[in-house]
Amino acid sequence: MKKRLAGFFFILLLSGCSLFQEEGPTVSPFTFINQHGERFGLEDLEGKVWIADFIFTNCETVCPPMTSTLSDLQKTLKEEGLEVELVSFSVDPEVDSPERLKEYLSSFTEEDVNWNLLTGYSQEQIEAFALEEFQTLVSKPDETDQVLHGVNFYVVNPEGMIVEEVSFTDSDATEKIMKEVKRYQ
Helix, strand or coil, rough: CCCHHHHHCCCCHHHHHHHCCCCCECCCEEEEECCCCCEEHHHHHHHHCEEEECCCCCCCCHHHHHHHHHHHHHHHHHHCCEEEEEEEECCCCCCCCCCHHHHHHCCCCCCCCEEEEEEECCCCHHHHHHHHHHCCEEECCCCCCCEEEEEEEEEECCCCCCEEEEEEEECCCCCHHHHHCCCCC
């Protein structure tokens, strides 16, 4: 009985340790093209906190409300004096040109100084990048113009490590993101 209890407490201790783990995957270097037709990559984000998501401009479901949420978050960050970069990776790069991304973003905000919408890669590249770097699925089925993709926001610390992953559908998403961002300010 004592051995079982000791084993139980050991497992409990190990599972509790993971609750305090602060390190997640580190994003590998990338360089893509933003909505201004400029090269933008991980080196532009070095030493900065940033929030990433995956969207596409002709999305008929979650992308517009996700982008709206990020726009509201951008305003809150600015009001609180927090310097955070926003990075939205297009999951439909063959459709989403820099011009189209710029037009899309203008529907949500007039201020895109710290918000880069990225394209300039192939469909295969973004599918692999999303899976390898953010452990999220991106898939463009042949029979539709809609792209399947995750609906999470990712908070990345100044060292390039993903430290928080928050579902767009989480009712406390903004609060969770703000709490994590404030840890690094």
